[in-house]
Amino acid sequence: MPSPDPTPPPPASPPPTTNNRSHHHHHPPSTLLLIYPATLLLGCIFSILSPTAKPIPLPLPPTPPLAPSIATDLNTPTPLPPTIPINYFARKDNIFNLYFVKIGWFWTTLTLLCLLLSQPAYTRAPIHRARRTLQAGIRWAIATSVWYIITQWFFGPPIMDRGFVMTGGGCERVVPLVEGAIRNEGAGDEVDFKTVVTAVACKSVGGAWRGGHDVSGHVFLLVVMVSVVVFEVVGAGRRDFRGGIGEGKKGGEDEDEKGDRDEVGEGEGEMDGVRDWSGRLAWMVAGLGWWMLLMTAIWFHTWFEKVTGLLIALGTVYTIYILPRRVPEWRNVVGLPGV
Template sequence: MASPEPPSTPKRTRPTISTPHRRTNSASHASPIDFKPKSPAARRMSMTSTSQSASLTPQTFAERATENEQLVLAGLVSSLMLSGILYSLVFSSSLNTSEIHHHSLPNRAAYFARKSNIFNVIFVKRAWGWTSFLYLLHLFTTPSIPSNINTGPGSRARRLDVWVLATLAWLLFTSWFFGAGLGDRIIALTGGNCAVPLPTGVDLRKAREIFPSLFTAGESTRNIQLAATTSKIYVPLPGQFCSGKPLNANTFPELFSLIPDLSSTLKATSNHESLQALPRPRWHKGFDISGHSFLLTLSVLVLGRELSQTWKSWAASSVIRRRSIKQDQGIQSITHKWSGVAATGLVAIWCWMILMTAVYFHNPPEKLSGLVLGLATSYLINILIPPSSSPSPFNPISAPNSAFSRPSSGIGGIFDENAARRGGVVDDGVILEDVAESSGEEHDLVNKGKTMGKRIRDKAE
């Protein structure tokens, strides 16, 4: 005998229980997002693992380049230098500027072969000043990260130390290396002579008696009287006059005794060369390491290291639309943004002038030695103060590189997993706590659960 069936509930009064975020299609097409864990801790763990899995995607070329910016920039600078040297050899466009007479040649036809070109006058002659200004402006306008402001590879103190070391290297080469600068010392040790041209109208017989070693440059004749009509005559000087010691009647009276009229009417000044009794002394021959090659190479690599995080954020924003977070758009943020743009433009100018130096100035060994010295200085700085970017020959201390990207937590480049579990949001390498949103979401879920339970009880009754 069949048991009686219980009375059925009318269809209109039967409660309907719906599961939020559940799809109506087959379970085989379900997404991890469809199933949300119940407890807040489980939800945070699920969000962390999902974000980490989503981040393990192949990197684009721009991302790979910005994570290895030191290696990329070193390769770029070396390629420009080698290309320029090859061009100068094929077309004989370069002057051997270690020969003193080349400093008095008239302007050449090519605009960038002239020392009076606008980039050389405005930028290259003040190269380290421009580099330092934009480096420090970008450094001190960087948004503060409390956990990373005083420690870590990307801290302001360590980035400031990079600039200090680079500045010391520049001073050692140009101004002081236990006396004269390193560049001047190398010229003197390799047979270079400091010299200055005699002005016209000087009694050559008397000059020959005082200075038996007068010489001409760029002329095959050894007859001083004949050479005086076709080229300049030079007086050899002690090396310190090419290393910063002022040349005047008090420091070298023998020379100024030859030009009494000029010395009485003209006074030496470094600001107006046309008013000087004599031009600035220069080195003749010797091995003259290209100061432009050294300084511009060092400037490119040091600025590139400072701009690496800015370039990474630009590369990431161009391929990934990250979670939008309102950020401060005050004067500091705007200044930091535009200082990055200006410094990037300066890097481009330095690269162009490296190419022009390779094409028009110095001989190949001097240009290559300046390039190698700049690369070696940057390498040494990166060993003493390791950068936070991926490894390269200029960053040998970092961990091995990976072909996949992973969110980082600020300038130091370390992913804070605990912060992500607490609801941290990764945005352009900075973890920001979104506590209000996290707590608000939990509160909404609790309210929805209470409301649903109340409706079920009311319909059941």
């Protein structure tokens, strides 16, 4: 008789993996990005339903009659009645817009610098400190480059302004020019508004940026700004390096990181204070950034302009913070906050 089949061997254990860390448990989930379209939707609904979202029109001041020749030369359209914003945040000169949003990348950079100088993931990791700091700098550089070419300069006008012109927009005269500005000392040289190709230059000569698709730079900036700060502060604080919440070797922690938790030396109390304040700064910047995103959703731009600004921002955030979780080769370049 044939001998019975031998007992099947136990299933082979999976091959060991290097750096086997549960990244998803230490970083915000990608579904958290849904807060941004939800915020825009909430703002748009409020702007439609709330009576306080409607600005108050003012009567037009009387204008002196112009001589026919001058009126023909000016060829100015009938001006729209001015309005008074009924909400403080609907004013472009509100203090938060001037000193927070307009210089938003300064606050982003300051927050990241404070995290790098204070959080244990960067200050108490002797072996990984240089790599983590370098990769944090690469992430910041990518985000900064995207912000710069979208909103500031791209071999000339920024991409936002180039797209506006490509979709049929341009600079239009809205402020009647005085006689000396209409003609340069009688030489017949007029301001050619069609040659103005950036929104900043258009405003500086008294024109208005009209007729094209104006991607919301505020939405783009605020979404990238809040995302960078939140991903970095959560990642940098993912472990308690003082030994309170350690992963140990069971979670794939390196020996040097285990040593980081045990490295409690002099000056710990002072560093605790600096670490706490840098974290508070990060959450203050993120919170105010979200609030200003909601204000932008209520008071400024069309729905489509806000959506395009959002899509560009989400693509940037996905590339920097979500894609490295799925593509090891890209993670080796940009890293993950605190890893």
